[in-house]
Each structure stands twice: as structure tokens, then as C-alpha cells.
Amino acid sequence: MSVTQALPSSAVTPFVPLADPAPVTLRRVLSSEWVKLRSLRSSWITMGLAVAAMVMAGVVGGILTNQDWAHMRPGRRANFDPVGLSLAGLNFSQLAIGVLGVLFISGEYGTGMIRSTLAAAPRRLPVLWAKAILFGLVTLILMEISAFVAFLGGQAALGSHGTTMTAPGALRAIVGSGLYLTVVALLGIGLGFVIRSTAGGIAALFGVLLVLPGILSILPDSWQTNVGPYLPSNAGAALYDLHPDPGTLAPWTGFAVFVGYAVVALVAAAIILERRDA
């Protein structure tokens, strides 16, 4: 049998690899994630909705309230919160930002893109940090600007019933709205990595933010006073809500608790990303 044709390696032209390959760094993964974020239509639509909701709610709310002022009951007039009204769009914006945060990862798991991503960055954790840093930063910048525009637009629309940025707590509420939404973004990223599916991730995020307070409201009063303030959305709201319910945590304490939830989600994400097969 002379058919064997084992090719000795010495007969083969050795392949010359690239002389000075650029190693994968967090910076490079960040710029890769930036390409990914900006190259999906869903990012623009969802982020656009978040910005529009924040600004529009403030302005439209201001206009309507201004028109309605003469018919408002004295009690409502006395308790009127012009700051809170102009920032009410946050409640919608958090949905859009939370969804996009989850989708930023679950979209990769759903389509199989995650395999390409992790093959390019096999140390894995830089992918998590890059997504969190990038999406957190984008949210922070866009939502701080939106919050300021919403406040100024809202007060302008309220006319004589409005207030100014120098009013007590106003600045904290504005800046706090952007910070709150940034933490929602990070919570979405963390849950996206933990749960991996879009539907599951979104359900978990809104379960935590919106459904938990609802469930608590049917539980005994002692629960509501002891547990209520520590629920993620209640704790986070302490920062931007200038007329909180009694028992609510102090603004920055509440925010710290809210950040704690995001940290827990991101740490869980890191552990799972490291350990579980992609």
C-alpha cells in the first residue's frame, strides 16, 4: 500500500502570523460595543422614545395643567408639585431604557451573535463591563440632558405656576432623574446577562421595578412600612421624588440602596458569564 501521503510538516510552508497583533483590551471591546449599539435600529428607536417621553411629558403636562389651573380644586393647588410634574416622563422612559438594556444582551443570545462576541473576547468579563459602561454612559448623558430640558420646558409651559431650578430640591430631582434611569439601564444589562432571553429579562426587570410594589400593597401594613422603602423602585424614587410618602428612605440613602440592586445584578451577571457555557 503506497497510497499513504502523510505530509511531513517540514514540507509545508510555515504560516507567518501577524507580526504585532493588537491584544483585546477593555477599550477595544468598548469601541466594538459602540459599533454594535449604534448599528441597530432598535437602539435609536428605543432611546428616541425614552428622550421624547421625558421631554414631552414635562412640556405637555405643563401646558395642560396651566390651562386647567382655574378649575383645579384648592387642595390640589396647595399640594401642586411643579418639579414632579415636569419630570413625570421618567415613568415611561424607564420602560424604554430597561428594555433596551436587556435587549443589548438578550439580542445577542437570541440571534447567536454572542458566540461571535465571546470568540473575539474570550476573557468574557470585558464584554459585560464594556456593555455596562457604554450603555450606562449613553443613558446618563441623554437622560440628564432630557431631564433638564423637561424641567425647563415644563416650567416654561406652567408659566406663573412653575418654579425654578433654585427651588429647594429641584436640582436634586432633575439630576436624580437621570441617575435613576442610569441605574435602571445597569439593572437591565445585569438581568440581560443573567436571564439571556428578551422576554424573560424584560419580565424580570419590570417585575422588580413595577410589580413588587403592587404585590406589597396587598400585604399587611407592617410589611409595607418595613419592606416597602427598600424595594428597588421606591428606594430609587427617594432621590427624585420631592414629596415622598412617610417612611421613605433619605434621598441618597435610597439611591444607594437602588445602586446596590444594580451591583448585585451585575455581579450575578459576571459570575454567570464566567461560569456558564455560552
Place this chain on the structure above:
Amino acid sequence: MIQARSLTKTYGDKTVVDGLEFDVRPGVVTGFLGPNGAGKSTTMRMILGLDRPTSGTVTVGGKRYADLPAPLHEVGALLEARSVHTGRSAFNHLLALAKTHAIPTSRVRAVIELVGLTEVARRRAGAFSLGMGQRLGIASALLGDPGTLILDEPVNGLDPDGILWIRHLLRNLAAEGRTVLVSSHLMSEMSLTADHLIVIGKGRLIADLPIAELLSSASRDTVLVRSPQADELQRLLSSSGVTTTSHEAGALEVLGRTAVEIGDLALANGIAIHELTPQRASLEEAFMELTNESVEYHGGLTIAETSVA
């Protein structure tokens, strides 16, 4: 060079890859062959660090994939199911991968050109046909100009033109001294592309040999002889130590003599020959013979074999 040592992967109590040991050498196209469910894809995913081995190791150039500082420059991979976000254009998909290694945009354009996707590069990958998807996968594998290529079923969904293109591409890549590992469940495809074969079944190594050797070892070359005096011919052959078998009257299957030798022998002894046909098992048959024991799912031939509950 890819090296697997005692590579094992279990999911629960199911062992998908079972103590695999092999080397994939540079300069040749190595076919990674096995029936569906044999563990090919899992092995490839372990090479790329996507799945963690339960035990054992697999290295590329002596390093675990996760320890490669610039993996895309060392290993390019085309993975089984599509590994592309359907909402992103081919260009942006490749650009995102390129950014992780600071690969210039000009290289992204070059690989798009190379695989023939220039005209659709700005279209959403989700709108791509299977063949275009495969081309995009190959573009991403070539992006970092790596010394090792791992391609899972690359001809899937390609038209005849595309298949021919892949064959040439793989041969050229190997000729450039690269390590090329290509999986397939089709022996016929492998016989046209690969120089060397690693055959697995049920997660175990079945064969690791040059493709030509598989042919000669697994397929015994026999000659079919028909003769009215078959018994006499059989006696003659047997007396000279040749193995013969007879499945029907008047027909012999002879192992170890060529058709010429048998014909000459018959003439010398005045035996009439009605048929003299060299039988050569195809690669497909050789493969079937090798993997027969290890096919994960045997299909029944008739509906009646499966009971309807």
C-alpha cells in the same frame, strides 16, 4: 496546531465528547467527520472556549483559546448556527468584531470583497440567504488573517458555485501553511476537500488518518467473479491461500488477487469466466463501516416500524 487531550464534555449524565485525543496539523485540510450528534460542534465550541470541557484540555498553538491575547489573529471560526445579529448589516457586524482587535476598516472591506458580499454589505444580515450567511461567517473567520481556521459545516446552504469556491479556498488556506479544520457529516464532501480525517462517533475518536489510508484500510478491494465452474476456481484459489467467499451459486468474491491474475489463472486451467468485476468500496461505504456502531439515531425504513401511540 490544535491539540485535544482527554477532551470530555458531559451534560448531566450524557457524555457528548468522550476522551478525545487528536492533533490537527498545519498545512493540510483536516476533515472532522462524524454522524449528526457525534459531538463535532461541541468539540469545536470547546476549542473556541465557548463551552468549558468537563475534563481534559484543548489548545491552539499550545494555549487555551481564552488565554490568547488576540484570538482573532490566531483562530478564525465559522460556527454551526448563524452567529450574527439579524438586525445588523454585514459591514457593521464585521466592523464590531474588527474593533475588538483594532483591525482597520480597510481589512473589513477586503474580507467582504473576498467572500463576494460587497453589494449586500449594507443590508441587514437577517435578510441574507443561507449561502450569504455562510459567506459572512467565512468573512468573519478570515478577518484577523489567522493561522488556524475552524469551520463547522461550511458548505451548508451553498450553491454549487459556492461549494467549489469553498473547496478552493480551504485548499489555498492550507497551502499557505495554515491549520484548517473542517467539520462535515458528509463523507463525499470531505473526500473532495480534506487530506486528513478525524472521525468521531458518539463523542469518541474512531479514526485519525490520511484520507487515502482510510480508503485502503476500510474498503477491502475485492473482485467479483462469475463462472459456471465456480467451485473449481474456488478450489484453485484456496489452494494458493486466497480468501474467497460465495454468496450465491456460480459467483465468488475474491480478496487478494487482481482481476488480471484471476483471469489468467482461469485461462491456464481452462475455466470459463462470465464476469470479472473489481469491487471498490466508496469512501461513503468506508465511512459507514467505520461509524456504523456509533450512529446516534437510526432511522427506520418503513412507517410500520414506528408505532403510532
